[in-house]
Amino acid sequence: MLVQSATLAQLAWKATLKVWFVIFPWIIPVTIIVIFSLIVITILLVVRLSQSPSHRIDCYPDAVSTFSNYSKEACLKRNCLFDEKATMNTIQCYLKPNCGYRLLSKKQTEAGLRLKLTRNLAIESLFSEPIDNVILDVQYYTNDILRFKLYDQNKPRYEVPIPLSAPLDRVSSPQYEFRYSSNTLPDNLFSFMIKRRSTQTILFDTSLGGLVLNNQFLQIVTRLHSSHIYGFGENNHDVLKHNVYERKTWGIFARDQGTNWGSNTNHYSAHPFYVVMEQTSESDERPSGNMHGVLLLNSNAMDYSFDSIPSLTVRTIGGILDFFVFLGPSPEQVVQQYTWLIGQPLLPPYWSLGFQLSRWGYSNLTHMQSVLERNRNANVPFDVQYADIDYMDARKDFTIDPVNFRGLNEYFLKLSRDGIRTMIILDPTMIDDTKTYAPTVE
16 A cells, blocks of 8 residues: 555656646746856856955065056966956955866875876966976875875976985874865866864865966965964064964075064075964864964975965975975974974084074174173173184185184184183185185185
8 A cells, every 4th residue: 555655646746747847838948047047156156256356366476566566467478367456455466266277087095195187278377387287195194294295297396305204104093184176166176175183174275276386486375264373484573473364475595684673584594384273163263272283395495475365375486395284283292293204403512502602793803802701791601602704704614814813713722721612604605716715626
């Protein structure tokens, strides 16, 4: 009886549908049109959103000022979009929303996952020599460290030659999840995100697009899901925490540059590493207590920018994009995982932990001696005396100014007998003089 009842119900339903189609023959084509229209509207909304001032990715980051350093023609020459009505707080020259890569294939590897990508050839590249075919290697490095590398499939490129201190480890219970999408609108672009498994907090998110890989320009953009970001450098900052809602670009390239306060110029060291104190939730900016860190293993000149989306853009002029994500979850554990990977510092000698007297600008040996004696007379303890480039003859390494610093060796020997250590500065440069400069000859 139950079977017969079900059969009768199905027949009744089919009969009802036939009556509807006879009375309203237009219902099927109209339904198809409505569904198609909804799909088109959704695509247009996504494209419009990606082009809106709040979701633009800068196409002219090398401009010092938003308006004064490039023209509309210069922007269009990069195959980007130009907004003539943009205000000072919005990006005027920005990437096309379909700039990026598509997924070609995927396969599991012993260490994780390998994805092959191809550039969206529907739009022209920003610069010459685009990298059209890219491999994304995802390595489950340890339970607490995830590595992902983006590099040219066809040509080898420069990579940091220094071996890492930490080898790949067998992963049994990873703290992270790697997820990717091959149909990100528009144009079915590829994107991926990394999540903390325990809380589903998003740690790295490329859904905004903006992945650009050229021979001398590599860029990746991650949407930020926390405003508590610290690190990078070396640059001047009023506070340690970055203002992720302020549009600003910082350089990373080690150079002998004085630390002028208020400037965002790059200084003596390079640290392409940042940490994030994760938020309680997307709507609650209070710190959750979990922290993660991100390292870009690349030794080329680079910069990083924040935008009000908020997002973080990292750019470099060479090598590959080789990232490590450290899951912590405590700040101490993030630092432990980071130093475990790159190498931990040697235990410094005991005397180097003492007071040290260092400065640039000694006019002569007498000046150096007077500064040291003034500190002694004031009972200021010190253990180390430095000599900056002032002591050199015409700033040449391995030389001593025969006039202004005559007797420096004897003075340093005297300090040594008094228990004072001495340090001299040597710059990693040599003049090209094989006639009068012995170190060059050697």
